[in-house]
Amino acid sequence: MKKVLVTGANGQLGQCIQKISEYYANLEFIFKDSKQLDITNAVEVDTLFTKKKFHFCVNCAAYTNVEQAEKTPDMAFKVNAEGAKNIALACNKYKTTLIHISTDYVFDGEKEEPYSVEDATNPINEYGKSKLQGELYIQEILKKHLIIRTSWLYSEFGRNFYKTILDKAISEKILYVTDAQTGCPTNANHLAKHILETINENEMEYGVHHFTDGHAMTWYDFAKKILLDKQLTGKVELFRAIVCNTNIKRPRNSRLT
Ligand SMILES: NC(=O)C1=CN([C@@H]2O[C@H](COP(=O)(O)OP(=O)(O)OC[C@H]3O[C@@H](n4cnc5c(N)ncnc54)[C@H](OP(=O)(O)O)[C@@H]3O)[C@@H](O)[C@H]2O)C=CC1
Numbered sequence: 001m002k003k004v005l006v007t008g009a010n011g012q013l014g015q016c017i018q019k020i021s022e023y024y025a026n027l028e029f030i031f032k033d034s035k036q037l038d039i040t041n042a043v044e045v046d047t048l049f050t051k052k053k054f055h056f057c058v059n060c061a062a063y064t065n066v067e068q069a070e071k072t073p074d075m076a077f078k079v080n081a082e083g084a085k086n087i088a089l090a091c092n093k094y095k096t097t098l099i100h101i102s103t104d105y106v107f108d109g110e111k112e113e114p115y116s117v118e119d120a121t122n123p124i125n126e127y128g129k130s131k132l133q134g135e136l137y138i139q140e141i142l143k144k145h146l147i148i149r150t151s152w153l154y155s156e157f158g159r160n161f162y163k164t165i166l167d168k169a170i171s172e173k174i175l176y177v178t179d180a181q182t183g184c185p186t187n188a189n190h191l192a193k194h195i196l197e198t199i200n201e202n203e204m205e206y207g208v209h210h211f212t213d214g215h216a217m218t219w220y221d222f223a224k225k226i227l228l229d230k231q232l233t234g235k236v237e238l239f240r241a242i243v244c245n246t247n248i249k250r251p252r253n254s255r256l257t
């Protein structure tokens, strides 16, 4: 029986993994939320790994508030870079394979085509920079790792664009959504399944991988699709945002291939 530690287990992706975990009877899951395991505490991380022999660690713990990360980059780096480093050190010491989740925001968005794993990274905001530093630590410390970059996650869990648009469609009459960024919305449930299927495969190709649902669109297009799918188009008017109410830089194009 393979033992799988899932960190940040009460986040969006962590909850998607919990939801399907019962279908993987050959895997023994140990779910740890931020209260049960603080990945920024190296001693806490090491102690947990000493007690149990994990075959895999899926690191879902992260600082994901992109706007707040710009104001308090130290917080983002503490979790996304130093926290990832602590996990990588423990995985290396206790021979655990690490599956770490990263982001499309490691790219600057200046490329016209979708980004492949061979493309150079160049993050333009603090969240992206902190996530890239996490990737670099992992690559430096540990051979047995899989870094899965994904984008624009949404699901029934946690805080995400999909749920925000549904909430706004109820509370507001007009929605303004930017069409200045293009990316691939990805259902976090699909990513959860992909991760567990990958664990179940006998051979794992270490390194950086990209995983999305594959359909590129702007945030405006995505909002339109959400309203259509939920039959809310008559309830709220949707406009392309002319002025962006945020000063945070986000990649213009972050399609992943
Ligand atoms: N959401 C998205 O659109 C995308 C996310 N990703 C990446 O996917 C991964 C999962 O994201 P998602 O599930 O959406 O994010 P969430 O913010 O929903 O979940 C992250 C979880 O990490 C926990 N956490 C924060 N700090 C710590 C800490 N120091 N120790 C342990 N746990 C901590 C949070 O707990 P608490 O709430 O208690 O702080 C939260 O439960 C992340 O690595 C993210 O960078 C990549 C691309 C897109």
Ligand SMILES: Cc1cn([C@H]2C[C@H](O)[C@@H](COP(=O)(O)OP(=O)(O)O[C@H]3O[C@@H](C)C(=O)[C@@H](O)[C@H]3O)O2)c(=O)[nH]c1=O
Pocket (backbone or CB within 6 Å): 064, 065, 066, 067, 103, 104, 105, 150, 151, 152, 153, 160, 161, 164, 165, 168, 175, 176, 177, 178, 181, 219, 241, 246, 250
């Ligand atoms: C809710 C809303 C957002 N927007 C804009 C702001 C932003 O440019 C874009 C998306 O808003 P969000 O707050 O979801 O953006 P953001 O938090 O940047 O989303 C990112 O999160 C991190 C964790 C990732 O890793 C990325 O892949 C990506 O999903 O839409 C509007 O224009 N109008 C709106 O009503």
